[in-house]
Amino acid sequence: MNPLSDVKLTRRDLLIAGALSASTAAVPLANAQPAANQSADDTSTTPAPVTTGVTFTVNGKQVSLQLDTRTTLLDALREHLHLTGAKKGCDQGQCGACTVIMDGRRINSCLSLAVMHEGASITTIEGLGTPDKLHPMQAAFIKHDGYQCGYCTPGQICSSVSVLEEIRQGIPSHVTADLNAKPLLSAEEIRERLSGNICRCGAYSNIIDAIADVGGVKA
Amino acid sequence: MKAFTYQRATSAAQAAQLVARTPNARFIAGGTNLLDLMKLEIETPAALVDVNGLGFDSIEPTTDGGLRVGALVRNTDLAADARVRKDYAVLSRALLAGASTQLRNKATTSGNLLQRTRCPYFYDTAQKCNKRQPGSGCAAIGGYTRHHAVVGASDACIATHPSDMAIAMRLLDAEVETVKADGSMRSIPIADFHRLPGNTPHIETVLEPGELITSVKLPKPLGGVHAYRKVRDRASYAFALVSVATVILPDGSGRVAVGGVAHKPWRVEEAERQMAQGAKAVADRLMAGARTTEDNAFKVALVHRTLAEAMNAAKKG
Numbered sequence: 001m002n003p004l005s006d007v008k009l010t011r012r013d014l015l016i017a018g019a020l021s022a023s024t025a026a027v028p029l030a031n032a033q034p035a036a037n038q039s040a041d042d043t044s045t046t047p048a049p050v051t052t053g054v055t056f057t058v059n060g061k062q063v064s065l066q067l068d069t070r071t072t073l074l075d076a077l078r079e080h081l082h083l084t085g086a087k088k089g090c091d092q093g094q095c096g097a098c099t100v101i102m103d104g105r106r107i108n109s110c111l112s113l114a115v116m117h118e119g120a121s122i123t124t125i126e127g128l129g130t131p132d133k134l135h136p137m138q139a140a141f142i143k144h145d146g147y148q149c150g151y152c153t154p155g156q157i158c159s160s161v162s163v164l165e166e167i168r169q170g171i172p173s174h175v176t177a178d179l180n181a182k183p184l185l186s187a188e189e190i191r192e193r194l195s196g197n198i199c200r201c202g203a204y205s206n207i208i209d210a211i212a213d214v215g216g217v218k219a
Numbered sequence: 220m221k222a223f224t225y226q227r228a229t230s231a232a233q234a235a236q237l238v239a240r241t242p243n244a245r246f247i248a249g250g251t252n253l254l255d256l257m258k259l260e261i262e263t264p265a266a267l268v269d270v271n272g273l274g275f276d277s278i279e280p281t282t283d284g285g286l287r288v289g290a291l292v293r294n295t296d297l298a299a300d301a302r303v304r305k306d307y308a309v310l311s312r313a314l315l316a317g318a319s320t321q322l323r324n325k326a327t328t329s330g331n332l333l334q335r336t337r338c339p340y341f342y343d344t345a346q347k348c349n350k351r352q353p354g355s356g357c358a359a360i361g362g363y364t365r366h367h368a369v370v371g372a373s374d375a376c377i378a379t380h381p382s383d384m385a386i387a388m389r390l391l392d393a394e395v396e397t398v399k400a401d402g403s404m405r406s407i408p409i410a411d412f413h414r415l416p417g418n419t420p421h422i423e424t425v426l427e428p429g430e431l432i433t434s435v436k437l438p439k440p441l442g443g444v445h446a447y448r449k450v451r452d453r454a455s456y457a458f459a460l461v462s463v464a465t466v467i468l469p470d471g472s473g474r475v476a477v478g479g480v481a482h483k484p485w486r487v488e489e490a491e492r493q494m495a496q497g498a499k500a501v502a503d504r505l506m507a508g509a510r511t512t513e514d515n516a517f518k519v520a521l522v523h524r525t526l527a528e529a530m531n532a533a534k535k536g
Contacts, residue, residue, distance in 0.1 A: 047222040047265065069225040069267070072254070092255050093322060105295070105324040111251045112325065115225055116269055159321070166320065171299045174315040174455065179304040195455035196319025 056120045058083065059127025067114050073107075074098045076114035077124060085125035085154040089198070096197030099155035099162075100124050106162035108196075125154035128161065137161050140210035148201035156197050160211045163193045167215075185215045221263045228270050231398045231431055239400035239429025241266045246431060248291055249326040251318075252334040261344065261351055275433055278302070284439035287396075290329035290432045294384065295320065297328055306440035309464050312447035313387035319456050329432035331384045332395065332412065336423050336482050338367060338378040349375045350421045364514040366458065370506060371481040376420030380413060380483050381458045387447060389484035390464045390476040394436040400429035406436065413483035420482070443468040444533040448525050449478075461521040467533035471495055475526060477505060480518055498527035 055064040058081060065080055074091075077083045077100070086109055089097030093111040100109045101123040129135030137157050140146070147153040166173075167185050175192040176183045183189060190208050199207065212219035228234035238244040244266035247253055256262035275289035278300050286307070288297060297303060298314035318326065338359050340346045346358035359367055359377050367377040388409050395407045412424055426432075449462040462478035472494050476486040490504035502523040509519050 049222045050224050052225050069223055070220045091258065093251060093319075096319070096321060099321055102324075105293075106321050107325045108251070108321045111254050111322075113225070113247070113250065113254065113267075116247070116250065116271060118227070162320070169299075171295060172304065172311065172315060173320075174312075176315075179308055179311055180301075192455050193320055196321045 052115045054115045054118050056117045056122060058122045059124060065114065069113065069115055071114045072110050073100070073102075073112045073114045073117060073122070074109035077109060077122075083124050083126050086158075087151055087154060089152065089155075094196075094198070095152070095155075096159060097152050097155040099158045099197065101158055101162060104165070106159055123158075125157055128157065135161065136214050137210065140213045141207070144206045144210040144213065145203070146207040146210040147199075147203050152197060152199045152201075156194070156199065156207055159194055159197045160207070160214075163190060163211060164215050166193065185212070185217050187212065187219045190219070220257050221260060221265075223257075223264050224266045226266070226268050227272055228268050229272070231270075231273055231275075231433055232400075232402050234268050234270050234273065235398055235400040235402075235429045235431045237266075237268045237429075238431070241268075244268060246270050248330045249293070249322075250330075251322050251326050252330065256335065259342065259344065261342065270431065281436060286437045288328050288435045288437065290327060290434055292328045294318070294323035294326045294328070294331060297384075298323070307387075307391060307437060307445070309390060309445035309447050309466060310384070310387040310437070312445065313383040313449075313462075313464060316447055316449040316459075316462070317383035328384075328435055331382050332388070332432070332435070333424065333426075334382060336376075336378050336380045336413075336416075336420075339363075341378060349416075350378065353419070353421050364512045366460070366479075367512075367515055368481050369509045369511045369515055369518050370485060371415045371483070372510060373416045373418065373420070375418050376416035376482065378416070378420070378482060379458075379479055380481070382484075383447070383449065383459065383462060383478060385409070385413070386462055386464045386476050386478040386484045388435065388437075389486050390466060390474050391437055391441070393438070395432055396434045396436055397426065397430045397432050399427060399431075404433075409435075409484070410486070416482045423482075441466050441468070441474070443473060446529045446532065448529050450521055450525055461518050461525055463522065463525040463529055465526070465529045465533065467494075467530060473533070475501060475505065477522055480506075480522065494530075498530045499523060501530075502526050 049068045051066050052069050053066050086100050087097035089095035091110045093108040098108055098110040099106050102120055129138045137160050167183050170182050172179050172183055173192045175188050187208050190211050208219045243264055245264040247267045247269050275291040277289050279287045281287050294314050298311045304311045340359040341348050341350050347356035349357050368379050393409045395412050398404050443466045445466050447464045449459045451457040451459055459479035464476045467473035474491055476484055487505050490501045493500035506519045
């Protein structure tokens with residue numbers, strides 16, 4: 001299908017079609033260079049896709065999927081389960097837009113294969129709150145204007161919820177002065193612990209205010 | 220990403236056999252480095268053997284007063300372990316200085332040691348790289364080398380090992396415990412685990428095909444003042460330009476290991492015998508024979524200054 005030939009397609013349809021072809025077919029781009037470590041023989045024989053089954057729980061609901069083994073957890077959530085809250089930013093673990101909470105710990109869902117999470121319990125932004133019943137962190141982001149374009153926000157909020165939990169559990173950070181004392185919830189700690197979430201709009205100071213508010217301290 | 224088969228391992232021996240006998244097979248644990256490289260088709264395994272279900276996720280005391288860290292203990296859990304924080308603070312500090320919390324939650328002890336020694340030219344598949352394609356040349360040599368190695372490098376490769384954890388492991392003289400495909404086990408001193416590039420920079424460790432890390436053993440605590448000082452271009456979530464791990468004992472003796480300067484964690488035991496002469500003597504010996512460029516000559520001075528600061532701070536307690 002050439003999506004451009006059908007003018008009735010909405011922009012969203014177009015994006016969905018593009019995303020699906022990107023995630024399932026892995027068609028080489030016309031201008032893409034073969035990796036320098038590949039010989040000509042290697043590139044001419046693309047191995048056939050392999051599928052594997054996986055069952056995990058997402059936002060309290062058990063799901064079973066049959067997936068191309070290459071499918072990242074992020075693509076499984078977005079393309080197969082249509083949970084589009086977690087975002088694909090850099091797709092290499094640097095920006096944090098894809099952050100979800102897996103078995104109580106936040107991870108970059110872009111740097112994990114979906115099939116590796118057999119039996120796991122995953123919480124995405126959709127599982128934290130709903131428009132009618134916001135999670136306190138979601139409400140605090142609104143109250144403190146902790147976003148601008150909103151693209152990084154689901155990841156920021158999943159991280160922020162986890163930061164409070166990590167401090168509650170006494171998990172130290174790079175800026176924790178005394179490794180053997182319980183870490184404090186301070187602006188310095190929040191900054192360090194959120195360094196894996198990039199906000200290109202620069203809403204950082206308001207994000208710190210939102211987290212401090214939910215944590216019951218003044219930033 | 221190239222297509223690959225995927226299998227969940229049921230035992231360490233089975234995993235080792237699978238990887239040894241399947242062409243182009245790799246273990247996957249946290250996957251945070253391997254998957255990143257697979258997306259770029261720098262790594263193109265035909266088969267992945269997932270070792271996450273094998274256990275190896277606890278930290279147990281050893282009979283000689285040390286700790287045995289399971290290969291699959293996540294970086295977050297190792298850094299936060301009360302015994303590690305108290306007796307091996309340099310290891311906690313090194314772990315916490317590395318990556319982001321999201322990555323530390325996923326990354327494992329063994330995977331951290333096995334992350335690729337790398338540089339931007341390794342990542343850029345349009346460039347020549349002896350690691351990606353042995354014998355193709357090194358585009359980094361003569362290129363932009365601010366982050367590259369200044370000691371132990373070769374004419375084939377000047378990449379640096381990016382792990383902070385491994386620097387502390389080297390300082391502590393940890394041992395890497397493995398099982399091979401034939402079921403035999405061995406313990407590899409961390410000093411011998413990573414290789415210098417020489418003419419074969421694509422071979423980064425002494426592990427044999429299919430050899431699986433099961434644990435890392437920490438010897439009994441050294442005592443003293445532990446520190447890990449990481450100097451980088453931003454305050455958090457960046458590789459070290461230079462990092463210095465130190466344990467300094469009350470009598471002024473101690474150990475020093477340096478990151479960001481070589482293809483592997485850099486420690487020169489002979490340099491440590493100069494501790495009484497001060498930081499300059501130690502750093503001179505550590506960096507002896509350094510080959511620098513205009514871009515990275517600053518690293519030698521930075522090692523001197525960072526070590527001096529660490530030794531001064533230890534004196535003050």
